[in-house]
Amino acid sequence: MSQTADRIASSPAPDSPTRGLSLRRALDFVGVQNVSLLIALGILVTIIGTQDPVFFQTANIKTIGTAVAISGLLAVAQTVVIVLGALDISVGSQAGLASVVSAMAFTATSGNAALGIAAALALGLCCGLVNGVVIVFGRVNPVIATLATLAAFKGVAQLVSNGRAQGYTGADPVFIFLSRGSIAGIPTLIWVFVLAAAAVHVMLKYTDLGRNIYAIGGNDNAARLSGININRYILGVYAMTGLIAALAGILITARTGSGQPVSGSEGLELEAITAAALGGCALKGGKGAVSGTILAVLLLGVLTNGMTLLGINPFWQNVAKGTLLVVAVVIQQVRSGERRVGLPT
């Protein structure tokens, strides 16, 4: 009894932790979820690497990194939305619209890349706010609201572009730098992804904003009674997601050399949700982290890359991804001791 009281009074007791305790601490720090992802990643890398040594070549690792950067950005944004207890299905459409707009603004300003990028980011912010406003003030369920804007944003992108690729940005140095440049030997695409992910990670884990997002996802009633303005958080999170989706759209423009209304962005929303769920986000909210999502993004990226290297039929790649997700979520549910009654959450 007195021992527990002591622990309360001076909690992070530095006094000689036993071996079991420090292992537990390390596990707590990395997270059990992340450990299983790391193990899965390790097994996968070993299998692919022993089959085809090309896998470990720097060029191939860069290929994996640049391949996952765009969907990774969306997965990180989706993580925040899911932790809040919501979902944003419209991120792919937002990215497509932003891609078109960035290229069109670039062309309209006779080749000003900065203005093209700024226009796309501003538009992404607006799209995100539209989502937030529909959810908060229209009292619409987030899934339905963003299902609607998934269609609507895609329609707008097709309307303004007449359904065709827009502009030609492939000769602009800024866009070239974004798609093929590198800083300190690491491709710019990867830098953008890593910096955005780091910023979101810090926000979620180390600021009161993040803490309140977890609280709202865990128990919105408690959050409200504690004086947290939930509506403001919903608007803010969707606006941030719009901004990141626009960033992804700009990268799509840079990679393809033109604004793409649909191709390049279609289906990204599901990839983002897949990665977030695989990374340990619970769709009911309050649970999940950027670290887990990034590991999941890497796992999916390595899986795709490896299967391509080994010449496996691409149709099997989708089957493998789906299987992986189901297995991961089943393991999560079994570990959390969910009772097998009714519809699982």
Added chain:
Amino acid sequence: MSATPLLELRGIDKSFGPVQVLRDVALSAYPGEVTALVGDNGAGKSTLVKCISGIYATDAGEFFFEGQPVQINSPRDASALGIEVVYQDLALCDNLDIVQNMFLGREKRSGLVLDEATMEQLAGQTLAGLSVRTVKSLRQHVSSLSGGQRQTVAIAKAVLWNSKLVILDEPTAALGVAQTAQVLELVRRLADRGLAVILISHNMNDVFAVSDRIAALYLGRMAAQVKTNEITHAQVVELITAGRSGQLGLRDENGTEYADLTTPGADA
């Protein structure tokens, strides 16, 4: 005991659409005392608490805090005055730990980032100050706590802010005998530290064990507010169930008003 109440309410009215839930309610809470708020299910106790804490806007009525008239329009106004509420449906987040819950919505920061060390220290001091010894680690998720421990965390959360008035809505409703005793002891300790406490309870034994005054709500009206040592068990039960007991309670003349209190069509 002091003569001026810490919190005094006068003439509080509250309706939800056509349903008038509170009518001309007066209530006083004194520092250093536990005021028990009793009443049947649906009498309006929780509603009254939510009016005090700024979650519901009142239709009419005045609030006095330390003798001064005040306005309470949001939970932030209430906490700025030093009013904290432990809600009936425990407002805790299962996915957060004890420290995180205690500072929910009012996290301490150093610069832009959270100051976890300070928060953990303050939370530990508060729990220790309440002589709470039942929680093992402050970094335990609230979902892993027992009902009594959760209640303890909710109460500690309320006293963390140097609050002057703590309101507890049925804190012992879901607890066993031992845990109930623990929580009641904690409630008594709060009052002994000079806080004003309002305790809502359906359990007469609890009420008589810890309270200094009893306020009885009957169908949204304050039937009586009396000192606990000047009233009997049976009288309180009568006040709760009939709104009056001998000289105490609502007068018969007012009985005609009862009809207005019921929802349209509810009177058979």
